[in-house]
Amino acid sequence: MGESILLTPVDLVKYPFLPEAKKYVAELGIDLNDLGELESIVDRAKVRIAATFEFLAHMQNQAPYKKSEVEIAAFPVAAFVVAGVKDKTLAERYALSEAKKIYNYLLDEKDNVILGIAKFFEWDINPSKQGPFSYTLHFVYYLRNATKGRLVHSPEWKLVNRQLDKGQVSVTKNEVCRLLQEEIKNYIEDRTKEEVTKIPQLLQDVIEEIKAEFLKRKPHLSEFDQKIQAEESEYPPCIMDFLDRTAKGQHLSHAERFTLVTYLLHQGIGVDRIVNLFSNVADFREDKTRYQVEHLAGQRGSRTPYRTYNCSTLQTHGVCVNPNDPVCKRIRNPLTYHLRKKSIKKRE
Numbered sequence: 001m002g003e004s005i006l007l008t009p010v011d012l013v014k015y016p017f018l019p020e021a022k023k024y025v026a027e028l029g030i031d032l033n034d035l036g037e038l039e040s041i042v043d044r045a046k047v048r049i050a051a052t053f054e055f056l057a058h059m060q061n062q063a064p065y066k067k068s069e070v071e072i073a074a075f076p077v078a079a080f081v082v083a084g085v086k087d088k089t090l091a092e093r094y095a096l097s098e099a100k101k102i103y104n105y106l107l108d109e110k111d112n113v114i115l116g117i118a119k120f121f122e123w124d125i126n127p128s129k130q131g132p133f134s135y136t137l138h139f140v141y142y143l144r145n146a147t148k149g150r151l152v153h154s155p156e157w158k159l160v161n162r163q164l165d166k167g168q169v170s171v172t173k174n175e176v177c178r179l180l181q182e183e184i185k186n187y188i189e190d191r192t193k194e195e196v197t198k199i200p201q202l203l204q205d206v207i208e209e210i211k212a213e214f215l216k217r218k219p220h221l222s223e224f225d226q227k228i229q230a231e232e233s234e235y236p237p238c239i240m241d242f243l244d245r246t247a248k249g250q251h252l253s254h255a256e257r258f259t260l261v262t263y264l265l266h267q268g269i270g271v272d273r274i275v276n277l278f279s280n281v282a283d284f285r286e287d288k289t290r291y292q293v294e295h296l297a298g299q300r301g302s303r304t305p306y307r308t309y310n311c312s313t314l315q316t317h318g319v320c321v322n323p324n325d326p327v328c329k330r331i332r333n334p335l336t337y338h339l340r341k342k343s344i345k346k347r348e
């Protein structure tokens with residue numbers, strides 16, 4: 001792997017797969033047989049894994065733990081536990097869940113961190129200033145990731161539809177982050193497939209617990225997968241409209257803001273990213289917005305995430321932008337728009 005970048009413990013909480021995080025954990029000298037020391041780390045590791053299959057709903061506060069060292073150490077412990085369960089589906093889901101979280105962090109990063117992480121994966125990438133494109137990336141690294149996961153089904157990721165010059169593909173910042181998500185997912189997945197030996201008793205118990213809970217839920221997981229995943233291009237008309245107006249700094253009503261935030265949270269978009277979306281709005285106050293988003297995410301107050309309003313409620317509030325959209329006519333809630341669209345496409 002490539003060169004390292006200068007990262008603080010706060011950065012390592014966001015990017016715990018990097019070698020700097022491994023070194024940081026090694027220097028902590030954690031004794032894997034010392035229950036007292038391990039307890040909070042193991043708890044956080046369980047939360048990380050639980051987020052992938054709706055286990056421990058009461059513990060699913062994804063905001064990082066207040067002690068950086070606990071959060072950073074929880075990542076290798078979680079990977080170790082997933083490896084110990086020896087289930088390909090769990091390994092894939094865990095890697096995807098971690099990679100999606102990292103994608104949301106990357107979107108808010110400056111060039112040096114994005115380039116540093118890309119270089120860690122030995123990408124041939126350079127900053128660029130051509131219109132909307134912030135980087136050029138050698139097509140080998142582009143293809144390595146654009147032909148994986150959900151990207152392979154989207155025409156906009158096909159190389160023939162891209163601007164290519166001397167082997168370099170022009171990409172936006174969002175696209176680089178999305179490609180890195182695929183790279184990181186595969187990297188983490190490989191780690192969770194490593195053979196684990198000499199398992200301390202405490203972790204053996206956790207492996208057994210996670211395995212039993214996961215196998216109970218495994219048969220119903222494809223339904224859950226569908227529920228949580230929509231690419232931005234698949235968002236319903238109302239959400240596209242709210243996003244567009246927010247980017248332009250226009251005012252959204254309470255019902256519109258509530259719908260936008262709860263929808264994005266359900267799609268796995270992180271609190272930081274959502275807060276930043278509102279930064280162009282005239283009366284933006286980061287602390288106030290963060291408080292409200294965390295509240296809707298269930299990280300405050302009742303600790304229950306809020307559900308997106310149904311289309312009928314949005315129509316009553318006068319904020320439904322296109323009830324005559326052929327897909328909208330056949331759904332009850334914006335959250336199911338992409339699923340219905342897919343099933344209509346399949347039948348056609």
Ligand code: SF4
Pocket residue numbers: 236237238239310311314315319320321322323325328329332333334337
């Ligand atoms: S019908 Fe529902 S999903 Fe479609 S635009 Fe209206 S509120 Fe949004």
